[in-house]
Amino acid sequence: MPYIDPHIHMVSRTTDDYARMAQAGCVAITEPAFWAGYDRSSPKGFYDYFRQLTEYEPARAAQFNIRHHCWLCINPKEAEDPGFAREVMTLIPEFLDRPNVLGIGEIGLNKNSKNELTIFEEHLGLAQQLDQLILIHTPHLEDKLKGTRLIIDAIKRNTNLDPGRILIDHVEEHTAKLVLDNGFWAGMTLYPDTKCTPQRAADIIEMYGTERLWINSAGDWGISDPLSVPKCRVEMKRRGHTDETIETISYRNPLTFLSQSSKFSTHG
Amino acid sequence: MSRYAIDCPATKSQVVDLYFMEHRAKLLDIAAFLDRYDRAPADDEGHRGGAAGEDFRVAALRKALRILREDGPERARRIQEHFSDMTEQPIEKAPMQGALGVPPVSRT
Numbered sequence: 001m002p003y004i005d006p007h008i009h010m011v012s013r014t015t016d017d018y019a020r021m022a023q024a025g026c027v028a029i030t031e032p033a034f035w036a037g038y039d040r041s042s043p044k045g046f047y048d049y050f051r052q053l054t055e056y057e058p059a060r061a062a063q064f065n066i067r068h069h070c071w072l073c074i075n076p077k078e079a080e081d082p083g084f085a086r087e088v089m090t091l092i093p094e095f096l097d098r099p100n101v102l103g104i105g106e107i108g109l110n111k112n113s114k115n116e117l118t119i120f121e122e123h124l125g126l127a128q129q130l131d132q133l134i135l136i137h138t139p140h141l142e143d144k145l146k147g148t149r150l151i152i153d154a155i156k157r158n159t160n161l162d163p164g165r166i167l168i169d170h171v172e173e174h175t176a177k178l179v180l181d182n183g184f185w186a187g188m189t190l191y192p193d194t195k196c197t198p199q200r201a202a203d204i205i206e207m208y209g210t211e212r213l214w215i216n217s218a219g220d221w222g223i224s225d226p227l228s229v230p231k232c233r234v235e236m237k238r239r240g241h242t243d244e245t246i247e248t249i250s251y252r253n254p255l256t257f258l259s260q261s262s263k264f265s266t267h268g
Numbered sequence: 269m270s271r272y273a274i275d276c277p278a279t280k281s282q283v284v285d286l287y288f289m290e291h292r293a294k295l296l297d298i299a300a301f302l303d304r305y306d307r308a309p310a311d312d313e314g315h316r317g318g319a320a321g322e323d324f325r326v327a328a329l330r331k332a333l334r335i336l337r338e339d340g341p342e343r344a345r346r347i348q349e350h351f352s353d354m355t356e357q358p359i360e361k362a363p364m365q366g367a368l369g370v371p372p373v374s375r376t
Contacts, residue, residue: 035365077365111362112353141367145352174348199287200344207342209273238286240277 001247002027004254004266005229007106007135007169007187007216009034010057010068011049017219017226022064024230028266030069030258031057032106032135035077037221043087046074050091054098065268069258071105071135072096079110079119086119089126096130102261103127105135106169109147112139117150124159133261134166138175140194148175152182165260169216172196176204180212185257189218190228198232202239210245214253271341298333302326328370 003025010018010031021029031053033046040046053070061068072095074088095101107123109116127134139147151168155161163183171179171186172195179186188204189195196204201215219226229250236246258264278286305326322330332347340346353371 080362110365111367112358113362114358114360116362117358139367141369142351142353142371143367145349146355149356150358172348173342173345174352203344206274206276207272240282241274242277245274 001025001233001243001251002266003229003233003250004258005029005217005219005226006167006214006254006258007032007189007218008226009218009220010061011052012221013219013226015060015063018061018064018066021226022066024227026066026229027268028067028069028258028264029061030071030102030135030264032071032137033073033075034106034137034220035075039078043084043091046088047091050095054095054100058100062268067265067268069100069102069264071103071133072101073104073107073123074119075106076108076110076116076120076137076139079116080113082115082118086122089119089122092126093130096132099263102258102263103133103135105133105167106137107134108137108151109139110137110143112143112147112150117154120151121154121158124155124161128159128161133258134161136166136168138168138170140170144170144172145174148178152178152184156182167214167257170195170218171204173200173204176208176213180208185212185214185253188213188215190215190232191218191224193223198228198235201232202236202241205236205241205245205249210248210253212253212257213249214257215249298329302329324373325368325370 005021005026008029008031010029033049033053050072053072057070058068072092074085079085104123104127107120109120124134136151138144138151148168155166167185167187168179169187170189176186188201190198190201205213215229215232217226217228218224225231233246233250255266276283328351332350335347335350336343351370
């Protein structure tokens, strides 16, 4: 059964990971722009990063018949300096027409500060102006619930964006219903310690159903697992879920959301 | 009729068979962590403002254990909310880039 990992940071992973993901059934991935683990010293660092996401990574993934796509933005962890963030944002439009770019992401909030919120709203404006899909990062741990509320409020207050074209990621037990009830798509990230385990993700699927919900690994340079999507499928199977439910959550739902961009494909 | 979207496909005994050992081990990890914390010497700069002068994260963990013992559904959601910053307004400036797992005492 093929799967899609709709959120993974392959720039931080080895080529071995691509090989193992392909062996486990991965046919397509999407890679949001994110924090490198340190703050870039100039907007030129982002220019190079956007080239990596649109030129180098698609070629590396193609060696394993995995179709690589990406999202562009300045992430919220580097949005505390609005002047710097706006300089980076001026780089985005020239990359949006590249063949693997699906939209704007992962924008959102990190510590729920005023500057983060300002830059998030400006990204929403850019997405609305250029009619782009949006992938949103919600904050970590103690900041997640408040940040999710602020994000939904900002979208509703400032835009007329269609929630069906927005994925709000990293939902957990206390935010999944909030996101789904407001008409957005929701992503569950499978992390060993700081987000959902495969067991808890399966619990959330049982509580809220499979409509507009997907799973992803968000594998990056930290403690994370690029095979967590197939491991969650094994967990669901072990518990007795049907192949149809498992396929919906790990393949059909990401396919449906991402196919709103004509650039998305599962053909390596 | 179930209040949830999809019934858990496993029966109660199957849930226990599948998960008991894993969660027995996790419970022992929590017990051992609290024992380790109790055995550890105090920091030179003193305690970090929680209940009874305890580290605020440990104080939040002890309170979460009380939620765990309560009856009723969605314990995971309730503990997540207990570990959350429940203020509503954006903060003036991000003090750091990471997260601590529970809100600082000023926002509880």
